[in-house]
Amino acid sequence: MNIGEVAKAAGLPVKTIRYYEEIGLVRPTRSENGYRVFAEADLHKLNFLGRSRALGFSIGDCRALLALYEDETRSSSEVREIAERHLANIEGKIADLQSLRDTLAHLVASCAGDARPDCPILDNLSGD
């Protein structure tokens, strides 16, 4: 398969796949004309990467997950650890954002949002 075909099949942009090759996540061969040639295994890897990224795993995590996936002697605890760390991370982000949201919601609610210049939002930002 050429890159366009594999991109469509994996649901990833062509550019992204080239980038993944550049950082060593996939290693397509090359045909005589210099075009990348992807095997089924490469497509499988790209699907794996697409799903991992969609779950928010960093490229580093994806690399580790892929290595574990290909390591028959892995222990599931290694995988789980990565996922747990990521989960904790996400929960932290959610908490941060919720706190931001609450603050912002209060500020927005307190602001008339009309033609007058008085604005509790600006008052708050400027230190009350």
Add this chain to the structure above:
Amino acid sequence: MNIGEVAKAAGLPVKTIRYYEEIGLVRPTRSENGYRVFAEADLHKLNFLGRSRALGFSIGDCRALLALYEDETRSSSEVREIAERHLANIEGKIADLQSLRDTLAHLVASCAGDARPDCPILDNLSGD
């Protein structure tokens, strides 16, 4: 005030303040030796920026908010619009992260996390 002093007062890293000058958010004068000199108004601005950034506003939004803050003829609706857009943005992010979290939590819960290689997390990533 020199940059170190104002940094401490505003609770921002020195590097950040230099960066803010570079992108035109503050315009300290210079003393004869080339050192930046910050007035009270600059400190006030930096505090404003610090609070805005802490609420998650982008630099672009911060610039707009600062301009509105300094514009006596503003209407509070302009401020409120920026805040509302930001709030909606954050709510979108929260929803995305919550969905990720739910998926991840299920996956983590389904994985034994022991010495064996069987792993529902990897199964899921590889397309079941």
Add this chain to the structure above:
DNA sequence: CCTTGACCTTCCAGTTACTGGAACCTTTAT
């Protein structure tokens, strides 16, 4: 007077994970 240490300066590179674009080559269809 000299040195030491704390500040200050500028400039360059790196971070994350791509994305856009230019310049150019290959293949396929008309």
Add this chain to the structure above:
DNA sequence: ATAAAGGTTCCAGTAACTGGAAGGTCAAGG
């Protein structure tokens, strides 16, 4: 013959800083 569609490489840009190198300035101590 040519034009469209697809491929190639390489460079630059994104957001908002952050780290580090090389070097100037200033106040205090011996």
